Amino acid sequence: MKENIKILFEHYLAGKTNPEQEKILMDYLADPTNADSEFHETMEKTWAKQANEPDYSATAVEGLAEVWSKVEERQPKSRLLFPFVKYAAAIVVIISASLGWYAYKKAQQPIETGISFLSKTTQKGEKVKLILPDSSIVYLGAGSKLTWPSHFVKGSLRNIRLEGEAFFEVKHDASSPFIVHSGQMQTRVLGTSFNIYAYPKDGTFSVAVRTGKVKVSESNGGKLKQLSLLTPGMKLLYHLKAHGYAISNGRITEVNAWIKNSFAFKDVSLPDMFQSLERYYNVHFELKAHKLNQCRYNATFTNKSIGEVMEEIRVMSGKKMKYKIDTANKTITVWGEGCQ
Structure with missing residues (x-):
């Protein structure tokens, strides 16, 4: 059985498994009694074949997007999102290997502990100020939702998810790019201040930069396509249905005017x-x-x-x-x- 699981795991990373095989793999990994050293050795050998640097490719990001969707599907109504329900360990193990987090997970914490997330949803007419684990500041607009991990790993991506509007003041960290996922759109920075407007029902997405530089990309069919690099005063407006966008230069003071x-x-x-x-x-x-x-x-x-x-x-x-x-x-x- 274990030998079959090892082979199945390697096939999974190669993208050669079907849904039925993936379910078998996740069922096995979700059982804490199966987290043995033999499997870890297999993972280590598989990981050794990967690049030494963290994987920031479109495929890796798309894999992370799947994790985010599973988090949202299973989250309770309370702020604190505890480790995923049934397939927590399986998901974390597999995505960790795909995204370059395996070395950290192995050295710092048991793989089967999963990931905890925090979430804040604002009502209409409400806006709040949040401080993230890395000391970045987020002003969350009305009718919006922000989801983020309980801690960020030094040297890894700082991934969060936004539905609605928020203004970010991101703490600079060249080794840990800060990425905001908003539906099929992705905004990546190192340290800057910018505003994102991404209400799913509106059909439009926009990013306006106050300081620093922001890279905006679209994820479509598993491929990440860069749209533009934005600098202070620039704004990108993207139409989700038409897949078209325009870039304009505006007044910096208007970027986060709604906060005041x-x-x-x-x-x-x-x-x-x-x-x-x-x-x-x-x-x-x-x-x-x-x-x-x-x-x-x-x-x-x-x-x-x-x-x-x-x-x-x-x-x-x-x-x-x-x-x-x-x-x-x-x-x-x-x-x-x-x-x-």
């Missing part, structure tokens, strides 16, 4: 603006006139109540847009003849 309750919109349609305002102010919009869908605005709202924001939008529309705020139900009904 300043919301900037540039050539944004009214429905898209309302979608963002719903998150920022924890309200719900009901747009009753289709003509208003074509209205586009440039606007910045700083320390304004939602009532003040709506009044400014009404004025910008040439007073053709009308609205009614239902405070009790946190609902804003909008109608009108169009825009100016």
Whole structure:
């Protein structure tokens, strides 16, 4: 049996196993009684065939993305995400070998201990400041979710996952690149400050850089494609469905303006603006006139109540847009003849 498992493990790393064989392998590895020295020796020999440097290739990153998805599938509602449920040891062992973490795992901790993760989800109208294990700072926007490991390993990738919006102030560490995974998009830095907008339902993804340099890539079908290197003042806007993107230069002060309750919109349609305002102010919009869908605005709202924001939008529309705020139900009904 053990000999078959060793062969199966080697085939797995070579990408030659089918789902049924992978299940057999994970069932075996998930059993703590099977974590014997013979298997470790097999892993060590297999690892010796790999490159000595950590693997940052598209294949390795894609493998890590699978781990992230399994973490999210199995996580409880509480903040602390304990080691994976059934296949914890198996997943960690296999991905460790693929990503270049095996040497550390073998020397520092038992392989079967798994990985613990922390997670924070904000509600509409809420934003929080988080400090990661490496002292990097994250400002998490409304209606967003951040997931990160309980500790980072020196010399290995600092991988975290974001759904929503966040501004990052990353502590510089040339030996440990910091990578933010947002759906099929990946943002990689060494130490810098930047903003990511990645709400899955919006269909758009953006990265805006305040300091340092950021590399943005797209993961598609297991292949990692670099889109652009961004420097201070640059912003990349990516359309998920069309797989197209554009790069612009903006004002650095707008990158993280929302942290100080300043919301900037540039050539944004009214429905898209309302979608963002719903998150920022924890309200719900009901747009009753289709003509208003074509209205586009440039606007910045700083320390304004939602009532003040709506009044400014009404004025910008040439007073053709009308609205009614239902405070009790946190609902804003909008109608009108169009825009100016």
